Amino acid sequence: MTIENEKVIAGLSCSDVLARLSDYVDGDLPAEERGRVEDHLRACEGCARFGGEFAATVRGLRTHLGAPASVSGELKDRLRRALDDDGAP
């Protein structure tokens, strides 16, 4: 990704912030670094917009694709038979 009009805010360039977005949304950044990323995001409209969309995509995976799943009765029966038939000790 190419960043136009790269800025340095709170000691972090836009590229630095982009590289830290995953750790930021996962809560994996140390407090001091997290604070600098947030200072940058507050002052940089482009990074704030991109970061917001990035976080929305990550959240969307869980929200829209992480719905409770279940194994159908038919597949359960098939698995049960496979295990029953398995001769391993």
Place this chain on the structure above:
Amino acid sequence: MLGAPTDTSDEELIRRSAARDRAAFDALVARHGGALLRFATRSCGTEVEAADALQDGLLAAWRGAGTFRGDASARTWLFQIVLHCCRRRARRRAGEPEQHAPVEAAADLPGADAPEARVAALQAGAALEQALASLPAAAREVLLLRDVEGLSGAETAAALSIDLTAMKSRLHRARLELKARVEERLGRALSEVLP
């Protein structure tokens, strides 16, 4: 055969499974089977392949319960086994036409009379599903484990048999690529579809 109460830990269920306690193994399957099937479906691309991979994986877990060392959580171990079975099936069908058919129908589901929020959710879900399916396997796997199934960073790295730093790097690249592909499909940002 001892029963397997619902508050029994996964690790205890595997220990009992190693002693050939089918009830314990059945309880483990009841607890994680749905998530494993969902993962396999998106990893393999078709429900038929996913069911086969799940069966392969559960048989391997049943046979290999005695080899569980507890280095990773039981859930991670199960995902690791099913992932291995999905990859093995993918290698077998290498050269065949791409089978991924992610809920294309979902894009057609919203009817004219469907509530707006429901339509937006369906559009977003379909775009995410299609974009995910279009990614290379390595990117798809890390997103499925970490972001869809909710494994921790360490669990995801363990399931993929890579170190945490490599996993984080792969995850970040995969998220960036997914974001780009979702927006390409929607023609706008996800947040514009889901206000």
